Amino acid sequence: MAQDPMEGELMGGDPMSKLTDDILVDIISRLPYKSTCCCKCVSTRWRDFFSHPDHRKKLPQPLAGFFHDGCNNNNQFPKTARYFTKVSGEGGPLVEPSLSFLPQYDSLDILDCCNGLLLCRCWETADHKTLDYVVCNPATQKWVVVPATDWSSKVNVARLGFDPTVSSHFHVFEFIDEKAWGIDESELTPCDGRIETLAIYSSVLGVWKHQSLDSFAFAIPKDSKGVFVNGVLHLATSYKFIAAVNVEGNEWRFIDIRVPPYYDDARDDAIFVSQGQLYLANIYAGSELLVWALEDYNVEEWTLKHNVSLLELFGARYSSFADHFSFISFHPERNVIFIVCGHENTLMSYDLDRRNLCFICQLGRDCQIQWGKTPYLPYVPLFSEALADG
Incomplete structure (x- = not known):
């Protein structure tokens, strides 16, 4: 009698075939998305395993696209609009950019996006004096209201820290400058x-929790991107260094x-x-794009990983872009900007390894960068139901 292939696997030496789906989910959920893509090719069982909707909620997801704001022209109301563009540039938005599942507010700004959660500043009145922070998960439409501080309406930089592989809890960082803190103009520093305060x-x-920063002197541009990794928030400052602080606020780097270029103010x-x-x-x-990696975090040594001339980057077809472009994101699992x-x-997108430039789509003239906001926020869906609110 012919032996059933599955029975042969169970009796044979393949230990992976003996793992239950629950154990596989737990193991693979700890891997980066790039590794999960390789796992799909192991067998038919694994391919079906990844496509199952219950399992997809617990497994790493790819970069889906970008939230970004734009201006409505031709005297349209409201004056600004919010968009979501897929990373493929094709089809309708993966999530509704209006975030209509949230409570009704007079206006709403997305300040940051971190590992699937959005940090929003929501104004309750037209005069922009009463507001809430809202942390939400667009994939599950779950949300939590975070009460504002006495300075929130004047704060320019607020960012989110969240790592679902560590905890379902999140942290909101509010960087309060001297003017927002209420220091008299005659006493402002150079x-x-x-x-002034974090x-x-x-x-x-x-x-x-508030912490005075009397011993530090730095400013953060309004559009500085928040980078949260290993429980530490990193922000580029106005003085050519990165300020890094942990979620407790008691460890700074x-x-x-x-x-290079060491002294180029522009x-x-x-x-x-x-x-x-x-x-x-x-x-x-x-004339040249440089990409550096902080390979040794302890000694703070940057290593040049990629360099390409703008002429080679854009080629003859897109040569006019060399004088007018901006970086918006780095792919979370690939060497793609x-x-x-x-x-x-x-x-x-530009694949740094293959040195290949790829057209995605035209966002249009209305999608202009808005001063004072992080203009393009990369979004990776998080299908976990948990959103801890304390």
Whole structure:
């Protein structure tokens, strides 16, 4: 009698065939998305395992797209609009950019996106004096209201810290500058926009904790991207170094950006996280794209990983973009950067390993970068039902 293949697997030496689906989910959920893609090719059982809707909720998901704001032209109301563009550039939005599942507010700004959660600032009145922070998961439409501080309406930089592989709890970081804190103009320091106080909200405790930063002197641009990795929030400052603080607010690091060009005030350093590592992208001498990695975090040593001339990057077809583009994201699991170029805000990706530029779509002239906001927020869905609120 012919032996059943599955029975043969169970009796044979393949230990993976003996694992139940629950155990497999627990193991694979701890892997990065790039590794899970390889797992799909192991067998028919594994392919079906990954496609099962109950399992997909617990497994790592790919980069889905970007939230971004734009201006409505032709006297349309409201004056600004919110969009979601898929990373493929095709089809309708994966999530409704209006976030209509949230309570009704007069206006809403998305301030940050971290591992599937959004941090929103929601104004309850047209005069922008009464507000809430809301942390929400668009994939599950779950949300939590975070009470504002006395300074929230004047704060320019608020960011989110969340790592679902560690905990379902999150932290909100509010960087309060001297003017927002209420320091008299005659007593302001020469450091324009200096951060006076850091407020951290923990969903574990459900309260804000404030920490004076008298011994530090730095300012953070309004559009500085928050990079949360290994329980630490990183932000590029106005003074060519990265400020890093843990979720307790009691451990600080200031990481020098010691990479060329050393003294170019006009350069635009963009920091990202990919594959659990900090990356930095900038332009050298106006003609070359440089991508650095902080491979040794302890000694703060940046290693040049990729470099390409703008002529090679854009080629003859897109040569006009060389003078008008900005970095918006680094792929979380691949050596791919995303850029927006030209007056039509063309979204493109560049594979650093293959040195291949890929057109995604034109976002249009209405999608202009808004000063004072993080303009493009990469979004990776999180299908976990948990959203701890303390």
